[in-house]
Amino acid sequence: MAADCAPAQVEKGSQVFAGECSVCHSTKEGETVMGPSLHGVVGRTSGSLAGFSYSQAMKTKAVKWEAETIDQFIGQPQSYVPGTYMPYMGLASAPDREAVGCFLAKQG
Template sequence: MTLRRCLVLATVLAGPDGPSTAVLGQNLVAEGETLFRARCAACHSLEPGQSRIGPALAGLAGRTAGIVEGARYSSALRDSGLVWNAETLEAFLANPREAVPGTPNR
């Protein structure tokens, strides 16, 4: 189950007296930052134009996969035509090989 699905389920189960959405939002941001540092930051920057092994993630939403100059991509990802949005990113992070067949699992 994805983090987003867990949070939605927790919010629904908590009911009207459960934690506020502001608290859930703060917790989600903190957890996302921790996950990014642990799993993504070695290869990706959040600063525009500062690609590392992988592309900078600034401005990712709506961008076609595999087009950032200077970043390394598998031919499968470069040729996929995939456009990043919440759904495609979640699917790719959950299972890169299923989302884009031929992609190495990183």
Template sequence: MKVDIKKVVIGAMAFLALPAAASAQDAKKGEIIFRQCMACHALEAGKNKIGPSLHAIVGRQAGTIEGFAYSDAMKNSGLTWDESNLTQYLLAPKSLVPGTKMAFAGIKDEVKRGDLIAYLKQATQ
């Protein structure tokens, strides 16, 4: 039996690339998911609603938007909103920051959370 190494290597490379392609974040889909956040959050700087403005959220220290009445838990969380913390918070806000005022159950779907974060990174720079 003759094995074509070139085909085996190409096939293996294609197989290994599948999970990365399947898990790519989609900001366009994230924009649609963000619609459920719009009742409480704005993307514009300085525009607080029930929740704080999400303008420049990625890289910002939690609980620091001027003029918004954060819970003590959020103000004292010590979090910086990076992709990892946003992922955990959007999964279960009260688990990451017990005592937060955010009344949101979370987004259980990992792909949807990733898409939403991709949108926030793009839309709030």
């Protein structure tokens, strides 16, 4: 998956991110919107960004964010992390989720 992120997929992911996620997330380092900055999120442990008040659920989950786990989380946030503060219904399109994973893996 993440390994075959073609430039076109990263570009598509950036558009999906702009439409679906950027209302609550920035990819600039240290910039909190409603959600934590997703700068360098790939490789980070869930709930670990200093200075952001996460739900207990997100901290307890302690999953490592990779294309795979981000895909599962944004598909159905409330079932992947029951009790998360992320008020997002989920992104139904698998290709869109994969593209967002590519975008997040390639940024910064």
